Amino acid sequence: MAGGASDLAPGKRDRRFTDPAWSENPLLRRLVQLYLAAGRTAEELVADAGLEARDRRRVEFLVENLTEALAPSNVPLLNPSSAKAAIDTAGLSLVRGAGQLARDLVSAPRIPEMVDGSGFAVGENIATTPGAVVLRTEVLELIQYRPQTETVSEVPVLVVPPTINKFYAIDLAPGRSLVEHIVREGRQLFVISWRNPDARHADWGFDTYVRSILDALDAIEEITGTDRTMLGGICSGGILATITSAHLAAIDRQDRLAGLFLAVTVIDTTDAGTAGALVDRRTAEAAKRRSRRTGYLDGRSLAEVFAWLRPGDLVWNYWVNNYLLGKRPPAFDILFWNSDTTRMTAALHADFVDMSLDNQLADPGTLEVLGTPIDLSRVTVDAYIAAGVADHITPWESCYRTTTLLGGESRFVLSTSGHIAALVNPPGNPKASYRVNDTNPPESSAWLAGAEVRQGTWWSDLTEWLSARCGGTRPAPDHPGSDTRPVVGDAPGTYVHEK
Template sequence: MATRDRLDRAEAATALPDPEALSRNAGLLAEEIGRAAARYFQPAEGGAPPKGMNEEVAEIVRTLAGVAEKWFADPQKASEAQGRIAKEFVDLWGATWLRLQGQSAPAIAEPEPKDARFSHAEWSTNPVFDFLKQGYLITTRWAEYLVDNAEGLDDHTRHKAQFYLRQVSGALSPSNFLMTNPELIRHTLSENGANLVRGMRMLQEDIEAGKGELRVRQTDPTAFEVGRDVAVSPGEVVFRNDLIELIQYAPTTETVLKRPFLIVPPWINKFYILDLNPSKSLIGWMVSQGLTVFCISWVNPDMRHADKDFESYMREGVEAAIDAIGAATGEREVSAAGYCVGGTLLAVTLAYQAATGNTRIRSATLLTTQVDFTHAGDLKVFADEEQIKGIEARMSEKGYLDGSRMAGAFNMLRPNDLIWSYVVNNYLKGKAPSAFDLLYWNADATRMPAANHSFYLRNCYLDNTLAQGRMVLGNVRLDLKKVKVPIFNLATREDHIAPALSVFEGSSKFGGKVDYVLAGSGHIAGVVNPPAKAKYGFWTGGPAKGRFADWIAVATETKGSWWPYWFQWLEAQAPERVPARIPGEGALTSLGPAPGTYVRMKA
């Protein structure tokens, strides 16, 4: 007991701040804040003016103000809404008063079980911080009620308001501020404020890394190098043009399937999400099953590529790759897979080839791919006429969309996890984020050529022309119903980018047999789910017809990775095998080792 008492006293003593160190760190903090502010408010590179309320903030204000107008238009409904939140705060005041008197009281509002922002014990045990937490939850849920129940809002405006409200409520959480977060207060006192000094230094570094824009780091950027730590599967670049490098991967089996396989990754991110490391590389696993794998590595475009449009990406990307594969292997036909927007491009190519009598792609695997954008998820928030015109105006200045713009949009899909948790960890706790290959890839941004991105936003997200049979490419009207090749259509259950419902409904647009498979987890983890990990699972249930909820209700769940199930589907179509092909030993010689040069280009 005496030993325990001594330890308790020692712990209490170390918890007290050192006044001298606290004062010294306060001075250093002021200096670091000044440096960070000076860098942020100085003109951006290229002579742009200092930052003010940009278009995105103005759009948020306009949208939420429109919701408020709907409520103020009906004084009775507005009064009822005010009474709703007033009652909850009266109940909260009463419960808090009881707790301050040492009595117990039930919570008025509790966070969701997965909400890690309020996991520290004092958010519940301390009545003051519990009041802040519950008051925040009451207010944000009331605001959500206003958006959901505002009369007279069109669907797109309501969707925008719901999305923007999540951004605002995420930013205003008491967990994000030093003086309203009990964990941060204790952490700061225990370090005498040194954590804040480190945090401001990291803030300044992140503004520098963003060239005047704040680019919140999510991992240690020095921990990985492309070709050394990520994108490490051995192979050779066997073809290159202005848009792509084509990588042929080295075999690991004595025989391979006769029909070669082409991967069309998204150009919004770099291809090595499918080759992060040997233990979770889809590309490496495919090679190990006996596939001759070719993968497109898209160029990171600059102003020279401003006029490269969707047709360019089809002809100089997918079709050029198929031509090169034919030269390298002597095979006319290929199987292909497209991931995300790469899958959309693959579907467009299939429709174009079906219209022109081309039969070179004999089967297609679509990974979290949308062809019908009716239910396209939260990214559709950015795709109305006014916002697209704003994006096009920005792209016209340089000929491309900055990679940071797309990265920011993706982070906004999960702001508490991908933005504010890192703000708190980096700048308030003063802790550098841990090394994580997935987040390194996430931060390795790519640009979008102006012509390509404008076509994609307008024809897919805004007008949905592909699903309606109205998309025209190369003077050819595209009809997915003419696509008869077998299609493996993979969705993921928690996908925020290509929602499972959207992929499900897209299945009905094709004219041939479509195997719809629903994997567990989200847009990345649901796809990159190696068998050795035995994580998540997948659901199969026959043709994607009728209501999505009804399909799920009768679907069969299988534990583990979908990869082996998919490979059985693929192998059954063309099981013939030939001796393994060595990259660079065919008609196409090596232009350099994988992963090539395009993937190393920084935005």
């Protein structure tokens, strides 16, 4: 290889070495080949080591991070694009990059800035679907979206968002909003916006959040005059929605639910990807102690952890752009949302950690919430479960295992996207597709082998599923709220603005 006989080259999708100099300059070409060969050797050594699944994921995580960090494209001036930028700007690109690096190191998350958020404003060009806040408590605001059709389905829909980010991942820009899509399909839609907690709210745990979802269901039933609601949840919000469903089943009130839909939600934490493999009891207890001291877990800490799960795309890509080229990161609505993190109360953090480590939701009766044992097999309403095939936070195979835990009929849908892109999947993208299978075999690999690929977005599939379970239609309400539940403000509310 050192003599130049190797034909080893970067893959066509490897953006690190697209500059022609990496292939045309003999020295740079040999350097890239040596780097690629070393990385391939490291991967083969791990694959041949015969490690247990958990240990293998940990070693793979370490090897991937070391390999990505050592890429020659990360070195100032050695990177041809960096050298050209320095020449073109008389060194100002490196000066700007050094300034950005210093600013990023000052505060968490200590990773390169991923988005230029200066052009985004929540309520102005982000989270703009018309609606009103019809319930405000210490824990949440409940948003009722204004109908955009003459008639609406009898059964309303309630969506529970994540607890570590703000709700508007499902209501980004017009045309890229799941909220907008559901409303335009004739649904009565309600979405929770969680308060951004601080140290005063350290004791809010599963009981508090499930009780708050029940409060939201009470308000929806009162406003709409119906006795059933379709309950949905996303990521950690999906866990809370599932627990709520099991609690209602335990007290014989599952009749309040028309169904359950979950997106990018892991319930069974057995071998739940790299993130799960990196956490053991010692590190978990240390993390819980830290959040107890402050009263909360800072969402920026999680954002940093999640970034290192995909170091090439979420760290070193921006290292080159921001520091070596001295450019600003792109303005992208998904990344703006991702940077708008929230805190998680210490009690809720501890509850989630314990649930994950002990896999409590997969073991009936192990977890108690609001005084009732949680047994997911008693949740017999139909369920819709969506996941992303490229999801690095909630692996789709782990999401699939929910089909084996719930007691009703489940439909599993697999999008081509990652964690958040799976949610922002509007119609009109000619490259979009998803997989479906009318059966749910025990193993995810068997499901995938028998799945059918359909063109378009899984949003359309969800629409059909909801239509079959949300009853007939009725005239759309003239205004949000009711006499007993008056409007307290316009969407997107006030809690979404809390920092």
